Amino acid sequence: MTIQVKREKLSDATVVSIGGSVDIYSSPELRGELKVALDAKVKKLVIDLGGVAFVDSSGLATLIEALQKVQAYSGKLLLCNLSPKVLGVFQLANLDRIFQIRDTREGALEG
């Protein structure tokens, strides 16, 4: 198992905290965890990547898929706590311009 996922339902947002490696191996599990929040059409979905040590293109694809589903029902998806290594992968794919990225969880919950 290369991933840990924790889902918390707050009053005005759902926070999904991820740890480990988000790669071709773990992406199906992450997709399943995100599906629960997406099916419930939560207004604000915060994905805390603070525990993520590695992300590949499969991980990016899973997050893009989630973003597009949230946008389809006019919800909001924010990412937070990206390490410089993980943020670097988003930047390589220009995805830091597509996702709303905040430094902290508090910042994501506010924005």
Add this chain to the structure above:
Amino acid sequence: MADRVRGIRVTIPSDVSYLEPVRTLIQEIASLAGLHKDAVNEVELAVTEGCANVIRHCYCNSDRERIDLSFTFGDDVFEVRIDDYGKFVDPSRIKSRPLDDVRPGGLGVHLMQKVMDEVTYTKNRWGGTSLTMRKRLARPGEPRKDRSGR
């Protein structure tokens, strides 16, 4: 005087659960080669993408095939070679999606090309594809290449 060549070879099953141990190996071998920490992370990403493409596209997600990995380095370059035993893939058909066409998938090739200095595909002696990726080793004090392209 010729470069001293060092390296390691491993064979893994075409099973995505083996990519995490491969990344651990890369952290060790690339550090031994003297790669900067950021460069080690970039090699880790490129190899993950290369192996994932083999598993997904060449072996159609079968975990019963084999992938040979070779890591070699001299004084100037760190080289990774990924060999599969499937059908040779025409390099002209290997393309990334445009970055402004935001959709899931199609980023693996872009990431490999972005983080490595050279990416080449050739037909190997088993009829499969040999993906060779090279990264130039930065000299002490040399500034790191900006990979973001901005």
